[in-house]
Amino acid sequence: MKILVCISKTPDTTSKIAFIEGNTKFDENGVQWIINPYDEWYSLVKAIELKEKDPSVTIHLVTVGGADTEPIIRKALALGGDEAIRVNNLGNDSMMVAQEIAAIAKEGAYDLIFTGKETIDYNSGSIGSMLSALLDTSFIPNATSLDLSGSNIIIKREIDGGEETCEASMPIILSCQKGMAEQRIPNMRGIMAARTKPLKVVEGTITNAYTTIQKFDTPSAKSGVKLIDSGNMDELVRLLKEEAKVI
């Protein structure tokens, strides 16, 4: 079985979010980069678990980005995976990224393709769905568990207000979220092994973005919290009714 795990580089959750060049560009100054948590904790670790159960499983990691994404993909390799592919393309929008990954996926004939539920920077969560259309392959979003049952797979996924269990066959694309696996810390052996694992660089071919970011804005700061005396809940109710008009 061959698994392709899509990896994205994102700013750490606690990074200061600021913009430069007339609010057209994210300020990377002082930002610590991490593997997008959904890609790491849920999809990559799930793939590693499958390989631990069945050593014949092959795991490839793919990322679309410049050379500055290599420390991130090495970090992912330290957790697990057999080899990584970096598509050298800045990937100006999700469609470009998906098209590049689809080209890799076609070539590798993978049984399972994992993405994270979304990236924590642009929050679009579009790659899995786009791959589904580009590869004409079934897609199960928001997967919370995956079990193999012969040649079939049993997947649980989040739905609005609950959970659904379904049975599907491979090849299939899954977007992974909480529940799929638990976060792991890479060990020294993994870190050493990652240094010698193959990291193939493929030149990107997609140059045409469908969308362009014109500018960023930061939300206007809240005018400040209005404190209400803990003994005067009638006042809070009044404010919620008359000022906020939410109840």
Place this chain on the structure above:
Amino acid sequence: MVLIYIDQDDQEIKKASFEAISYGAALAKQLGTSAEALLLGTVKDDLAAIGKYGASKVHQVNNLALNNFDAYVNAMVVADAAKALGATVIIFANNINGKAIAPAVGVKLSAGLVAGACALPKTDAGFVVTKTVFSGKAFASIQIETPIKVISVNQNSFGVVVGEGTATVHPLEINAPASKIKITATDKIKGEVPLTEATLVVSGGRGLKGPENWGILLDLAKSLGASTACSRPVSDSDWRPHHEHVGQTGIQIAPNLYIAIGISGAIQHLAGVNRSKTIVVINKDPEAPFFKAADYGVVGDAFEVVPALTAAILKSKASA
């Protein structure tokens, strides 16, 4: 023509779709074109009544197989329907299903996508859509460069607009590929509004000290008719079910009112709730970071404040 996807669950139209139709209708008006809705499968709702949200027509692909959601199959049918009807903008709710099919529809129509729009597009020069990025910590204005556009609208960002009007219902023949996914079980929380659709949410954190203390929170929620949520440590400790976990890795919500009780307001938690219209924080620690993100704050012991708030709400309702 602006085409709006109607999301259904168990043959009932989801509330998020009414907001998407309202958004699509407002956009159609702005563009001087018509707003039409698209339903896959069958629903118990009165389709003509969708007119009151601003859709002039409802196109229905009357195929019972489509009552079971399959992201790939639905996307292919929507894309073919959009082509057949000549839609230039396709609107989805940015809920779980909408997120799962809008990007695939974009691929099939060679259309640029903005996922998670939080306002109507600016169409005076170009077509620019604003969306939330960095988990609500910033907005991006995104120009869609393609002739056909796909937008998914963040829930509770535009609101449901109810007017007058009746839609005409038109059957639409579109071939659907066979689904390769078999749904074997659906487990839904009975009798509760899904958190993502709730307008009022009461949420508890570690400050409540243990699951046995949730009674005061449930009473408050009941007095308001609110849904209940919790922070990650609470669901991780199994004090509350996992589906109640809101935050970066849990469910992201945008209710009109979010009341946080005994939650310190870690950045990961805020990422899941900072699109709420009004935030009330109840915490005994005046230094809790959540107060900085709150509209109203009460510094005090939750075990005294929450029952007092419940009593005040009930009193206010009784006098109304």
